[in-house]
Amino acid sequence: MMPRTMFDKIWDRHVILEREGNTLLHVDFHFCHDGSFNAFSKLAARGLPVRRPDRMVGTPDHYVPTTSRSIDDLASDDMKRVFRAFERNFASHGITHFPIGDPRQGIIHVVGPEQGLTQPGLVIVCGDSHTSTHGAVGAIAFGIGASEVAHVMATQALWQKRPRTMRITIDGDRPHGVTGKDAILAIIARIGAVGGTGYAIEYAGSLIRAFSMEERFTVCNMSIEAGARCGMIAPDATTFDWLKGRPFAPAGDQWDAALAFWKQVPGDPGATFDREERLDGAALAPMVTWGTSPEQAVAVTGAVPDPDAEEDDERRAALEAAVDYMGLAPGQAMGDVIVDRVFIGSCTNSRIEDLRAAATVVRGRRVRVSHAFVSPGSGLVKRQAEEEGLDRIFTEAGFEWRESACSMCVGMNGDIAQPGERTASTSNRNFRGRQGPGVRTHLASPATAAAAAVHGRFVDIRGL
Amino acid sequence: MKPFTTVSAVAAPLDMINVDTDQVIPARFLGRPVDERYPDYLFHDMRFDADGAERPDFVLNRTGFRDASLLVADRNFGCGSSREHAVTALVEAGFRAVIAPSFGDIFYANSLKNGFLPVRLPDEVCRRLRSMLHDGPGGEITIDLESQTVTAPDQTTWSFDIDPFQKRKVLQGIDDIDDTLGEIEAIRAFEREYDARMTWLTTRRTR
Numbered sequence: 060m061m062p063r064t065m066f067d068k069i070w071d072r073h074v075i076l077e078r079e080g081n082t083l084l085h086v087d088f089h090f091c092h093d094g095s096f097n098a099f100s101k102l103a104a105r106g107l108p109v110r111r112p113d114r115m116v117g118t119p120d121h122y123v124p125t126t127s128r129s130i131d132d133l134a135s136d137d138m139k140r141v142f143r144a145f146e147r148n149f150a151s152h153g154i155t156h157f158p159i160g161d162p163r164q165g166i167i168h169v170v171g172p173e174q175g176l177t178q179p180g181l182v183i184v185c186g187d188s189h190t191s192t193h194g195a196v197g198a199i200a201f202g203i204g205a206s207e208v209a210h211v212m213a214t215q216a217l218w219q220k221r222p223r224t225m226r227i228t229i230d231g232d233r234p235h236g237v238t239g240k241d242a243i244l245a246i247i248a249r250i251g252a253v254g255g256t257g258y259a260i261e262y263a264g265s266l267i268r269a270f271s272m273e274e275r276f277t278v279c280n281m282s283i284e285a286g287a288r289c290g291m292i293a294p295d296a297t298t299f300d301w302l303k304g305r306p307f308a309p310a311g312d313q314w315d316a317a318l319a320f321w322k323q324v325p326g327d328p329g330a331t332f333d334r335e336e337r338l339d340g341a342a343l344a345p346m347v348t349w350g351t352s353p354e355q356a357v358a359v360t361g362a363v364p365d366p367d368a369e370e371d372d373e374r375r376a377a378l379e380a381a382v383d384y385m386g387l388a389p390g391q392a393m394g395d396v397i398v399d400r401v402f403i404g405s406c407t408n409s410r411i412e413d414l415r416a417a418a419t420v421v422r423g424r425r426v427r428v429s430h431a432f433v434s435p436g437s438g439l440v441k442r443q444a445e446e447e448g449l450d451r452i453f454t455e456a457g458f459e460w461r462e463s464a465c466s467m468c469v470g471m472n473g474d475i476a477q478p479g480e481r482t483a484s485t486s487n488r489n490f491r492g493r494q495g496p497g498v499r500t501h502l503a504s505p506a507t508a509a510a511a512a513v514h515g516r517f518v519d520i521r522g523l
Numbered sequence: 524m525k526p527f528t529t530v531s532a533v534a535a536p537l538d539m540i541n542v543d544t545d546q547v548i549p550a551r552f553l554g555r556p557v558d559e560r561y562p563d564y565l566f567h568d569m570r571f572d573a574d575g576a577e578r579p580d581f582v583l584n585r586t587g588f589r590d591a592s593l594l595v596a597d598r599n600f601g602c603g604s605s606r607e608h609a610v611t612a613l614v615e616a617g618f619r620a621v622i623a624p625s626f627g628d629i630f631y632a633n634s635l636k637n638g639f640l641p642v643r644l645p646d647e648v649c650r651r652l653r654s655m656l657h658d659g660p661g662g663e664i665t666i667d668l669e670s671q672t673v674t675a676p677d678q679t680t681w682s683f684d685i686d687p688f689q690k691r692k693v694l695q696g697i698d699d700i701d702d703t704l705g706e707i708e709a710i711r712a713f714e715r716e717y718d719a720r721m722t723w724l725t726t727r728r729t730r
Contacts, residue, residue, distance in 0.1 A: 075713040076706060079688035083706060085713055087724060094553070094606075105700065116726040122554065138554055155726045176726060188605040188629055204607035204633035206699070214703045216710055220686060252541055253599045253625050286602060288628055309723035317723050352541045373597070373650070377540050469604075471550045478573065490545045490603060492568050 165437025175305025231340025239274025255287030409436030426457030526696030587660025601630025
């Protein structure tokens with residue numbers, strides 16, 4: 060048999076049938092959040108049950124407040140009604156669910172891995188584009204829309220066309236101050252926001268292997284920002300150690316059986332990809348975005364590009380529009396960019412290691428922006444951070460220490476900034492208005508965002 | 524699902540790359556019901572200023588493009604969030620299709636599920652179409668799915684690619700869930716064998 064990539068091996072194991080070049084793919088797990096609240100009514104309208112409640116799990120995150128733990132504090136009466144219906148639906152269908160107030164509640168892409176549900180070799184879907192996160196353990200994980208969510212609930216399967224495969228290799232020792240977030244921002248800057256469209260990406264190389272699980276989640280999380288269907292990293296000892304003992308991870312004899320299977324998940328030696336990209340790990344630096352697309356990222360020591368240097372009219376117009384929206388000057392050094400607010404959180408960077416990295420920078424310093432807060436990725440991350448005393452480091456510096464939700468990554472719970480304000484954010488999208496109308500978002504790692512909070516501007520954390 | 528066969532309609536040019544689904548419909552509208560206000564949510568922050576007044580520069584606010592039912596966009600249209608509301612907002616505002624060099628993957632899939640046609644044409648063709656529409660506001664484009672052709676206001680015709688399986692579903696308005704449940708025996712047979720091997724997979728067990 061021809062050597063196969065990890066993606067192809069996992070895909071092949073999930074093929075129920077094929078028709079005209081399309082595959083009916085078995086779905087192992089469907090992760091569900093409150094933004095998918097319509098899915099239950101779509102099923103009810105057809106008189107259909109959830110076909111495999113034993114393969115579905117949910118936690119609310121998109122509309123959840125970060126200032127309280129009560130449904131009564133949701134932004135509108137409509138949302139309160141929706142939430143109560145959502146919780147009733149989980150209960151009546153017998154689906155495992157971590158509601159507001161349960162310490163296991165949190166951002167679905169933090170909770171799935173934390174609970175040990177995100178496992179190697181699986182196909183995982185969720186009605187959220189950042190589902191690519193779960194590929195970090197060596198799974199095919201991708202976001203779907205509401206119609207496909209209803210389809211998965213009704214059938215536990217999905218029609219898919221097999222994407223092409225791309226391997227992105229980063230070899231080299233980790234440079235000081237460089238994290239998974241910096242690596243993925245550099246990758247997107249290199250291949251572009253459409254560079255991954257139509258591809259499943261596998262990240263490989265010695266630097267990727269050296270990344271912690273938290274960093275691997277961050278890297279895979281932003282695969283969608285390069286346009287990719289999904290991102291994945293071959294499971295190894297780091298993955299297995301991380302999974303062991305988690306609540307929904309297999310235990311005892313089941314662990315041994317699962318581990319034997321997981322070791323077969325990586326691609327075969329000699330497997331070929333449709334496309335190969337390489338980055339030099341040693342050349343990576345802390346990154347920050349300057350524009351309105353994640354592809355518009357530079358080293359924190361770099362500068363805003365000059366649109367006049369672009370010869371193509373349409374590309375120049377796009378650069379000019381981004382520079383204008385962001386209120387920056389062509390050629391302006393990123394180190395001269397003054398920040399108003401800092402957000403540390405989101406499915407990209409809200410895990411315990413992210414909070415530790417930010418706290419290390421913040422410790423003993425004072426916030427010099429108008430507002431800064433932390434929203435831990437889950438109730439359990441929050442609890443652990445508090446046990447480690449991280450909450451006090453943040454609050455003593457002037458950060459607010461909040462509850463877990465998607466929060467200012469998407470602004471749906473009311474956590475937004477004011478028009479014209481500039482944020483340093485550990486999230487994944489610097490789109491226009493993403494954090495509120497007229498808000499200017501700069502994406503960065505937790506350490507770089509924390510440094511912006513205590514310096515009032517972007518600084519190179521390597522010099523701290 | 525409403526089938527898509529052929530449409531001839533006024534088209535509007537959207538000269539922006541990376542029009543993400545947050546631009547198509549900002550997140551603050553996602554919890555709202557689909558009612559008569561929905562068309563106003565489409566491209567809301569590009570169409571209206573903070574006071575709710577129309578931004579005169581935005582293409583859909585300009586003479587000749589107000590009644591557009593087709594869009595000609597630039598690369599990576601519909602990137603970002605998986606929100607199917609983006610397609611709903613386009614459909615509720617009377618749009619039937621969008622032509623672009625490339626699309627966000629999830630937006631593309633969501634479109635087909637709603638009988639809204641995403642048409643991929645090369646960069647230079649999209650550029651030429653947009654330029655033609657700017658030169659002649661109110662110009663009509665015809666999209667014929669059966670023959671997989673796009674005809675410009677100047678009658679130039681281009682062919683586009685679409686997966687034959689997806690094409691048939693959209694042409695006939697086939698409901699995906701009904702179609703898949705027609706294969707329920709194959710699904711069950713697969714799962715019997717699969718579940719017997721992957722015995723540890725469940726969202727129910729906890730220790």
